[in-house]
Amino acid sequence: MKKIVWIFIIALIGSFVFVAVNNFLKKEPNPNLEKGYTEEEVAVIETLSEENKNYLLETNYHPNLLEYFAVENMMEEKLINYIQFHETYGLNLNETVYIVNHNYDDLNVYDESTIAFMHGDYYIHEYLNRYLAYQTQLTVSFDSVETMRDYVITAVNSNLDYAFYTQDYAVDLEKNELILVNKYYKLPSDYVPENLVKIEYPYGVSLMLQATVYEQYKLMWEAAKSQGLSLYIRSPYRSYATQNTLYNNYVARDGKAAADTYSARPGYSEHQTGLAFDVTSPTTNFDTFEYSKEFEWLQENAYQYGFILRYPKEKEYITGYMYEPWHYRYVGVDVATKIHETGLTYEEYYAYYVR
Ligand SMILES: [Zn+2]
Structure with missing residues (x-):
């Protein structure tokens, strides 16, 4: 007791x-502990910027705060955007960080389809509505969402959601050797490149190219020659007037529809830029060049001199031209190398990297 x-x-x-x-x-x-944050979370909050701290102080408890810090490529300065985006749309944190980091967080609706597009390699955010519209018009079926998405992105980036010759975008001449001229981008009828020079290099006809292009061609010609090969320029710069005559002759001969598959309408020809030329070997013509050693060599080496095969096989639907093993375009060594590595057409490259 x-x-x-x-x-x-x-x-x-x-x-x-x-x-x-x-x-x-x-x-x-x-106050953060009182709000519901754990000791561990409070310790992390203490290390944040004033802006982030104030935001957390002024707003209600945000669950799983630490999980944001575990997401790849998370940027602390975007924490508020992540939280707000996540709490508005309810997407998982990986998706939230990806979308906010890429500044894709300005839409009203996020669904499976839009998000799939956003993960495409060459996705252009301002084209999203065009992608979605094009997707609804597809008549072919695809084996996966990703295949379909990549197909749509390629098509829309190349403007294929519009018919050829319906847009007439002015060629952006400020882009110099990176200009795009095709069935959507048109040159003025009076456009003549400033620095045309006469080409008289062996195995080339006496015509004109832009000076830089000619210098690079000469280097390429020499390199080919050292391998026992011989390049022969058939057709370099062409004026608007020449293209006009040429195209109209083709139309008279084969009809407009057929002529459009192999000849550009005046103003839409790359030959008017002085950046492109048709090349074969002295012993081949356009039909047989594809089977020559010279073509094989160009396939492997042209990019090192800044040239790309402009109208590749199986890309006819993008470029708007039949396969032309003979038509090369100067874009500079860096860009040509990137195109060589990625296998992009110039239409796709221009949309994503140049435009
Ligand atoms: Zn050509």
């Missing part, structure tokens, strides 16, 4: 002491 009383008294005194000491040591309560 006595023992129990003593234990009771000691416990009572002990708890008084405990409460007193505890009250003495107690600091201001941390």
